[in-house]
Amino acid sequence: MTETARPLRRDAQRNRERILLAAHDVFASRGFAATLDDVAHHAGVGVGTVYRRFPTKEALIEALFVxxxxxxxxxxxxxxxxxxxxxxxxxxxxxxxxxxxxxxxxxxxxxxxxxxxxxxxxxxxxxxxxxxxxxxxxxxxxxxxxxxxxxxxxxxxxxxxxxxxxxxxxxxxxxxxxxxxxxxxxxxxxxxxxxxxxxxxxxxxxxxxxxxxxxxxxxxx
Amino acid sequence: MTETARPLRRDAQRNRERILLAAHDVFASRGFAATLDDVAHHAGVGVGTVYRRFPTKEALIEALFVxxxxxxxxxxxxxxxxxxxxxxxxxxxxxxxxxxxxxxxxxxxxxxxxxxxxxxxxxxxxxxxxxxxxxxxxxxxxxxxxxxxxxxxxxxxxxxxxxxxxxxxxxxxxxxxxxxxxxxxxxxxxxxxxxxxxxxxxxxxxxxxxxxxxxxxxxxx
DNA sequence: CCGAAGTTGAGGAATAACCTCCGCTTAGTT
DNA sequence: AACTAAGCGGAGGTTATTCCTCAACTTCGG
Structure with a gap:
């Protein structure tokens, strides 16, 4: 049952970090009410990319704040x-x-x-x-x-x-x-x-x- | 320029009071965020009636609170x-x-x-x-x-x-x-x-x- | 009994958030 | 160089929510 998490392609990895950076800013100013669309925009990335990397807001919040x-x-x-x-x-x-x-x-x-x-x-x-x-x-x-x-x-x-x-x-x-x-x-x-x-x-x-x-x-x- | 405010028909007058009563309740629980649709519903009256009597939320609020x-x-x-x-x-x-x-x-x-x-x-x-x-x-x-x-x-x-x-x-x-x-x-x-x-x-x-x-x-x- | 006043609530229009989908791009392997 | 799987973008479907209008209908009151 262990997921063999294969490594992300390099561009994907870069985008993931961009997203986290942008999310930091967006959540800082809007709190949990921030939308993933918003995050995507600030990251200069399509919405789909965000949803692919963080299937739900929960996942993103956990990655950001834990x-x-x-x-x-x-x-x-x-x-x-x-x-x-x-x-x-x-x-x-x-x-x-x-x-x-x-x-x-x-x-x-x-x-x-x-x-x-x-x-x-x-x-x-x-x-x-x-x-x-x-x-x-x-x-x-x-x-x-x-x-x-x-x-x-x-x-x-x-x-x-x-x-x-x-x-x-x-x-x-x-x-x-x-x-x-x-x-x-x-x-x-x-x-x-x-x-x-x-x-x-x-x-x-x-x-x-x-x-x-x-x-x-x-x-x- | 003085508006000759002719008296309301009796049913209209009754509805107006119903609306004010309902508005009191609705605004009490929702504040200025209350909608006129909401007020209408609580008054048991169509939305149109409320808008006819109080053309804007402003007018209703003034009537209620001044x-x-x-x-x-x-x-x-x-x-x-x-x-x-x-x-x-x-x-x-x-x-x-x-x-x-x-x-x-x-x-x-x-x-x-x-x-x-x-x-x-x-x-x-x-x-x-x-x-x-x-x-x-x-x-x-x-x-x-x-x-x-x-x-x-x-x-x-x-x-x-x-x-x-x-x-x-x-x-x-x-x-x-x-x-x-x-x-x-x-x-x-x-x-x-x-x-x-x-x-x-x-x-x-x-x-x-x-x-x-x-x-x-x-x-x- | 008629006309003016009044009523109704479905529905158009704006806004906003969520998320999917599919055609296109690119990394990275052979 | 060519190929393919991984990744990307973002328009747009979907669900809400609010505002307010309007055309068809009802009721009052003279």
Whole structure:
């Protein structure tokens, strides 16, 4: 049953790389909503070529993002290396949101971690414990308010990056400002209001599912 | 040049009311993105009837919302009646966002105030000074951090109501929780971070413009 | 009972995304 | 050089979605 993947012809290989390069750009600006037609155009290649190389959008997305999500793991590791839990957590927030604002595809992929079992489960296994640890350390320190938890993170990410999307390009100050406001809201303080019941995993799934374009195109029916 | 608006036939008048009722529901759930076909369907009326009565979506939106936006003016007045500026401002935030979460059309209309000179300019003239006063009072008190201003309001509103939109119906706790987090971030405090440069009117216009479906349908061209 | 006012909903036109197909080109082997 | 399998291009079929019109029909009200 093992597919003997025979090597691509050299021109095909070159085109494959062109496609991946173009896909990087197109997905960066349009996220998972990008179309393969669009990718083809940017790659200076026919649509058919793209479909031949990546039979579905899923395949292309996996080829593009599975590795790049590891960057988030490194980021979390860097954040855990900081002596202060608060600094670690806020650095993670600022940097990851910065990355996602620049690459909307990466954002969509990151939001799928922990939601989509098919594509990004592996990264999730690495990443989620690190993030949990970031929260735990900040909680233990007393710097992070006790009534927020890891499930708040995707909500914050989704919301701020959505603002970033609507923000004129070249004005990152705006969503950064908004993020700083939220970060100040995350800080433990005597006057903090009541946040009400915590976010559940189901909430996160419902919201993220609704915020991220579907990876697989709706089949005709 | 005065149009002698002759009275509608009785059945037409009844249909007009049905349409407005249906439009209320449809716009509440879909916002300005609702289609007149949709409204017609919900009203149990042919599409043609809707187009006869309201030649454009604009006309229908105006008929629906111009009055209802006055509710926001009342709300702001109530908020100004509170002794504490902080309580007034946060009440305004909580209540208006609550209203907008329930009626997405109202949200879209409210966001257009101060952006769209054609449709809602009059309400803006009433509302904006009241809101400015809310901010001024809270600033004077020292309860609201000095580095946020009235231009932050539409950003907060747009963002939180957008979350509300993605939130499963019947779980208002989620966006409320998020709003409370932001409110705690708005409170003046010694540890507050640096928000960076303030939001400008142009920023607001660009963002809101991008967050709200266009009132006028794109003409074919 | 008639004419003006009103209604209807199928359907034309624009837009947009997905993907296939088949005639043509090219790499690379003999 | 010739041949062939691999690869390429992109027009166009298909499915949606939205906007809005129009010609045939119905109803109101004098």
């Amino acid at each position: 590795d790049r999500l590891e960057d988030l793991v490194s980021l979390a590791e860097d954040a855990l290396a900081l002596p202060s839990g608060w600094d670690g957590l806020t650095m993670m927030l600022r940097r990851s949101i910065g990355m996602h604002a620049v690459d909307r595809g990466l954002r969509d992929a990151a939001l799928c971690i922990g939601i989509d079992k098919n594509h990004f489960a592996k990264v999730g296994e690495h990443l989620l414990p690190l993030i949990q640890e970031l929260f735990d350390r900040a909680h233990a320190e007393g710097s992070l308010r006790a009534d927020v938890g890891i499930h708040d993170l995707p909500i914050i990410m989704a919301t701020v990056t959505d603002l970033a999307r609507h923000t004129p390009p070249g004005r990152p100050e705006i969503f950064r400002r908004f993020l700083e406001l939220i970060i100040d809201g995350l800080r433990a303080g005597p006057e903090n209001g009541d946040l009400g019941p915590a976010i559940t995993q189901e909430d996160v799934e419902a919201i993220v599912h609704d915020c991220v374009p579907p990876i697989e195109a709706r089949r005709r029916g | 009055d209802r936006l006055e509710d926001l003016v009342s709300l702001a007045e109530d908020a100004l009646a509170l002794p504490s500026g902080w309580d007034g401002l946060t009440m305004m935030l909580r209540r208006s966002i609550g209203m907008h979460a329930v009626d997405r059309g109202l949200r879209d209309a409210a966001l257009c105030i101060g952006i769209d000179k054609n449709h809602f300019a009059k309400v803006g003239e009433h509302l904006l000074p009241l809101i400015q006063e809310l901010f001024d009072r809270a600033h004077a008190e020292g309860s609201l951090r000095a580095d946020v201003g009235i231009h932050d309001l539409p950003i907060i509103m747009a963002t939180v109501t957008d979350l509300a939109r993605h939130t499963p119906p019947g779980r208002p706790e989620i966006f409320r929780r998020f709003l409370e987090l932001i409110i705690d971030g708005l409170r003046a405090g010694p540890e507050n971070g640096d928000l960076g440069p303030a939001i400008t009117q142009e920023d607001v216009e660009a963002i809101v413009h991008d967050c709200v479906p266009p009132i006028e349908a794109r003409r074919r061209g």
